Amino acid sequence: MLLLHCPFCGPRSEIEFSYGGPAALPRPDDPAQISDADWVDWLTVPENRIGPVPERWCHSKGCGAWLTVRRDIRTHEILEVRHGA
Amino acid sequence: MAPERLAEGGRIDRRRVLRFRFDGREMTGHPGDTLASALLANGVRIVTRSFKYHRPRGIMGSGAEEPAALVALAGSAAQGNVVPTMLPLTEGLDVRSIHGWPSVRFDLGAVAGLFSRLIPAGFYYKTFMWPDWHLFEPTIRKAAGLAPAPEAAPEGRYETRNAHCDLLVVGAGPAGLMAALTAARANARVMLVDEGIEAGGNLLARKVEIDGGPAMDWVARAVAELAQRPNVTHLQQATAWGWREHGLVMVQQRAPGHPGLIERGWRVRAGHVICATGAIERMIVFPGNDRPGVMLASAMQAYVNRWGVRPGQRAVIFTNNDSAHEVARDLRAAGVELAAVIDSREGVEAADLPLRAGYQVQRSFGHAGLRGVEIAPVGGGPAARINCDLLAVSGGWTPAVHLHSQSRGSLRWDDAIAAFRPDPVAQSSASVGAADGRFGMTQALQSGAEAVAAYLGLAVPDTPRATEQPYNIAPLWSVPGKGKAFVDLMNDVTLDDIALADREGYGAVEHAKRYTTSGMALDQGKTGNVNVIGILAGLQGKTPDQVGVTTFRAPYTPVSFGSIAGGKAGPGVLPFRHTPLTGWHMAKGAVMYEAGARWRRPGYYPRAGESFQQTVDREARAVREGVAIYDGAPLGVYAIEGPDALRLIEHACTARYGTLTPGMGRYGLMLTEDGLIFDDGVTFRLSEDRFLMSCSTGNADAVGLHLEKILQIDRPDWRVHVTNLTHQWMNATICGPLARDVLGRLTDMDLSTAAFPFMGLREGLVAGLPARVARVSFTGELSYEINVLPRDLQSLWTALLQAGAPEQITPIGSEANHVLRVEKGFLSLGHEADGTVDPYDLGMGWAMARKKGDFIGLRSVLLRRRSGQPRRELVGLIPEDPGADMPEGAPITPGGKRMASEGLVTACVHSASLGRRVGLALLVDGRTRIDKVVQVRLPDRCIAARVVAPVFHDPEGLRMRG
Amino acid sequence: MAYVIRISQPHRRALFDLRGTPQALAARLQGIVQDLPTRPCSLARHGQVALMRLGLSRWRLMAPAQAEAVLEAALMQETASHDTAITLISDTQAFFTLSGQDAGVAMSIACPLDLHPTAFAPDTVAQTDAFGVRALVLREGDDWVLGVESSYAAYAEAQLLQII
Amino acid sequence: MARFSILNLARNAISEHRNWTEHWRTPELKSDYDIVLVGAGGHGLATAWHLARVYGLTNIAVLEAGWLGGGNIARNTVTIRSNYMRDESIPFYVKSVEFFDRLTKDLNFNTMHSKRGMVDVLQTWGMVRDRRRRRLTMDLHGARYRPLSVQDLRRMVPKLTGGGPDARMPILGAEFHPDAAVNRHDAVAWGYARAIDAMGVEIHQNTPVTSITRGADGAVTGVETPRGFVRANKVALAVSGHTTTLSETAGLRLPLRTINLSAFVSEPLQPCIDVVVNCPDLGIYLSQSDKGELVIGGATDLGQSFRRDVKQHVFEDTVAAMLDLFPAFRRVKLLRQWGGHLDIAHDASPIISTTDVPGLFVSAGWWGGYKAIPAGGLCLAHLLATGTPHPLATPFGLRRFRHLEYVLEAGTTTAR
């Protein structure tokens, strides 16, 4: 049960949040313009290093904000939480 | 009074007598006793028989470390594998000893004793292979396990509280109390938890002084001061059993003192954790070290001092460190004859004790209980026998680093105390006192105060002075010799087993653990694991830290599942949702189904004497021929408004909405970025930039998250507000050719198709209630979805039922709805949209094809379709035998052969209006195979079915549009 | 000792969901509330009306159920501006009032928030999890108020009663 | 290799077991092998076994970062089954179950294989449909599944007293999968290790691979370890959660993320559960080991994680679900809990594949891959030895991602 510091609500228990998956790079403005391989990479390959990775969380039971979180997936240490992408 | 009870002393109340039974024998004890002290006071030596070798075992410890004795409780508190040292004695306890080998008929136990050489560590792996493990398993299984599983749920409840504090202090010994006092005086929010019956830690068992008086007086003052302070929560019989991430510590409170509450769990979120968990005394492993009468020295001290119990008449002490010398003196003071103090260290002196320095105990004698020990010089030399019925063993002390380790803190070996101690912390915390390897009492008090001061940024307060005793140790892990020497008593693991494991290549500490099962029993090796490390280090010529420790994991001591689940068990396991009509449905005898998103919905409303099929046919026929009504309350609804509302909807859905005129709606699909169908629904335009989007019940919350994610993550510049109205507008839907007539009686809205066409949305009054009426249809019939405020839904429902009474308006459930949608070929999530299909597969590519520009999922759909792989497409299926049931999920295989499938039946229903069964299927290249016959393959037969277009009723949609 | 807690029947209140910047909203709220709460997760009371700040641009106006019609008339007059959105959502939530000396205990069983006065001042309001479902928590005098999605009212009531 | 049998055990008992020798050697690390297998978990070891036994290749090093068998094979709940849904998957798992059934004999090491079957407890109609679909598709491939009435279920699992008609989630039915089994996980690792060692394969413990090296032509040349460079033209990764960590040292990106799965055991009890009980609607399953503990697994933490513990709320949910069905277990105590980290592919199906880096092979995405160990080993061995995918593993190549042709085992969406 992580303690996530929502920039708006403050420190809150993980059970108030919905996990939104690994944070990919920004969605290409026009996916038609990029190659198949790049699209597949963008869609299917997450950052997965042993260390901090970016991920998305929504404070769904709280303020409703979508957040980008950098969490060390070896220790659960949270290095950054910010609104939006 | 019980035979071995001392006349005075100890922290028991001799004026009150508690009666209990042990294996049917009546016994007595006193408040303040544990079951263990009471058993010892009653002269009980053998408490259980061991798991593998069936050896008699008695009580060895005095607390959570107890390595040998387990009992079962009968009666209302029935539970197995109870540690008697942790159980406060209560009136009427019914205690049974546990026999590890329950079968009298085939007592492997006795066999095991005789043939113990045949069953060294890992013997299972080498045998029982022929002809098959299965032949042996039942017998082995029967022999396994200790207590029987409970028969029934206990009476009473469990609850879990969430708590928050600045400092959590675990352990109320001197270090923990001092830490708690320091923090409390600084007005911090403090929680102090201790697993023992009362505060004091090892002071309870010792005759030492603090501040010039008995240490327990100091404890009493500390406890009283803490109790006065509103910023302190102090719990006893409360074990911190698990330390999770981000300062979350789980506490199990075993005596919550609340009627009907069995145990209470606490989720404590602490700013800082002080581990004042003390140290655990360990064994020295020598042949016969398991004989009843052999005890940890500290335990024996506790029994005489704390509980006024003399566990025997004549004692030998066996130690490698100073702490047991104090025990020797306390035993003597309690009237136990002190036969000898065997200290393995050369040159140790203690003039007042019968000390044999440089000696070790080589083995013990006795049948059921201890009768004597054999001693000899450590380096070898003549052995001598000493008669005794008690042997107090101290192999040194191991800081209780369990919690620190669970928090990811690391350990370092310290030669000075011959133990692992906490090294850097991983979470905001500190270990103090004996838990930090500081075994002096003054040190314990000081370190408790210092750690808190450091965290709170205070000056270190003065701490009281205390009796000091030195602590010197020379490690002695084991004394090899003939006979079984146990490193793990509960799992019957011996020194030879460890040596064998090492010899066979299982010398890594984790391999040794798993090969021998040492440390895997209920006590998780609290006393013995360090010995194993020491022994392996000796065998391998390594230092203990090169061998390393096994991983400490939760729980610190076993915790009941009831207290872990707390209030979540029961309905809390899965919250349920009601619509304003749930009560009505139940009263009408509806069979309720789980309908996604935790809603329960009517499946069908059986009437007396009807079969399932008759009910469903009747309900479906009502829609096709008359008028029916259903509860559509759970349908997801979102208001989407703002200048970019249209952009959002077109980005999220497959269809186009720009051409939609206000008051009209359009059906569309929502895809994932993988190009797979995620949801479907109708979106209405209310005005230029205001829309109402409906989505499926099960996905209502997910769709909201999805839309917000688009807005907040991908398109923060779009000006749109999305508001969840699922619970603000709820609908009752009436459908069937007579629906218009019925609705017309309740409203002056113009219901003519010209004024209110299919896919239109109109606002007005229905039955006098403000309503939004939508002409959508999931049944293929004329249909009005009448949305009102939920507070009005019951009135609406009643009004509709009354208005439709002449037409026998029929409430219908999801089964009839399923039949009707199959007849129309409307997709259903979970059936046709099984997570693998795209809109083209379902024949809904038209909506996408007409769209310009990008939207979610498009890129992936196009990429996937370019692979040229054949796709499974939605088709209708008509079994050649009109009555044949093609089970939903049944595969279609080429020619009906038992081989990989080419499709599957996604739905099959009895169509009352067609008088036959019809189905839908996903079939490879299905649309090119219309009119062909395929084979639905069942285990025992095939069903031939004709492929048709996936619509069986009113293909032009005239009925729902009319 | 048994807990001393009284739990009210689930009830409805007048609720409006408000979106927009403080400036834009202040204009629309004139005559209803004077000033908007500034601290995140706090509420400002104006007589019977409470205005809560629940998210970056999310607000909620709460009043007794009887006030709904009047408020609706006052709030909805304005032709919708794009900077704000006001939606009537009274039916979305059911409220429980918990009173008695152990009401706080029930709350600590229900939800993971730190409810200590230093962390949860009287004007605090929080959206959180209660018994596994989304909930709104606030104080009214010595009482605690718990709002849950109206469809979960029966569930939440059962959970609350189980505590006692 | 000393043969294991009751006779040999008796013979050794006379010498007080002092003549048993180590089950595997601790050889010197050479600088050059035909094949380097990274990871001495189940898949790495089984691959070596098939390479040696079927393809006669033994100049192989299995490099293990820690102690062999210490990864997920040490921490899984040992459910071996083949009740999958898709034509692509079922035959693979059927084969694996067959292998497991004779593994004790193949390895001359008692894996305590117990073919006790698994029962699925069904509490929603959606799940009933899901299992029916599995049953009918499984039948095409020779895997067995049979519907049970609620009465039969309760007879089979008398302790299952929850889920009655008035319960929050009434039990609607059940399916029994007689092919399912449990066994002793450590024995599988040790048995494979002993067998491959005897055939000449080298196992090097405490030898983490830190990077994969490539030559000028881009092909793999070997691996770096703290004990030195090891040359090999074929390197296969069977490192579960660490696959991407290593593949990225060769510049290879893979559609995998690492997640935590956790499990726990109760105190030992006398036998009371004779089958594996799986309750998919509430997300919990359990079996009872021969030592008596209930071995329990359940809900998953969705986020990425290299942790080997468990999140409290995930754990609580699992326990609550268990108690809903087994209310008598309230007083039963938790003995120990732990977790493992494994990787899961974007489509949640395994990957046994060549890669864009010549000479680099991967076997990954095994988040339910204990049951897959023997067949996974066979398929990876086949690929390494022949360069072509084994027929059972063709669906599991990385190629499938080029056109997003997922093998969606867990693909069904919620019912409306």
Ligand SMILES: Cc1cc2nc3c(=O)[nH]c(=O)nc-3n(C[C@H](O)[C@H](O)[C@H](O)COP(=O)(O)OP(=O)(O)OC[C@H]3O[C@@H](n4cnc5c(N)ncnc54)[C@H](O)[C@@H]3O)c2cc1C
């Ligand atoms: C709690 C839990 C329950 C499970 N239950 C089941 C179940 O019931 N049924 C089922 O079929 N599956 C189950 N699984 C999944 C199963 O355990 C795994 O899929 C399987 O063990 C994976 O095997 P493996 O050989 O790929 O990985 P592992 O056994 O994890 O082996 C990988 C090895 O690679 C080593 N390694 C990693 N990095 C390096 C490096 N750089 N250099 C050298 N070596 C390295 C690791 O130390 C490890 O020994 C469960 C898993 C968990 C965690």
Ligand SMILES: NC(=O)c1ccc[n+]([C@@H]2O[C@H](COP(=O)([O-])OP(=O)(O)OC[C@H]3O[C@@H](n4cnc5c(N)ncnc54)[C@H](O)[C@@H]3O)[C@@H](O)[C@H]2O)c1
């Ligand atoms: N003579 C020696 O050589 C020697 C050796 C070790 C300790 N000691 C003595 O130990 C004392 C040190 O005091 P201390 O306060 O550090 O330890 P302590 O042993 O007095 O207190 C620790 C307390 O923590 C409790 N505890 C442990 N784990 C717990 C958990 N997970 N949850 C809840 N409670 C838990 C224990 O039951 C105990 O009550 C000193 O008096 C010192 O003299 C002496």
Ligand SMILES: Cc1cc2nc3c(=O)[nH]c(=O)nc-3n(C[C@H](O)[C@H](O)[C@H](O)COP(=O)(O)O)c2cc1C
């Ligand atoms: C099927 C199975 C049964 C287990 N039974 C026990 C047990 O009876 N006692 C015990 O202490 N641990 C048991 N464990 C857990 C191990 O002690 C250990 O926690 C697990 O292998 C993970 O390793 P780690 O905790 O060292 O990281 C069991 C593990 C598994 C997979």
Ligand SMILES: [Zn+2]
């Ligand atoms: Zn927030």
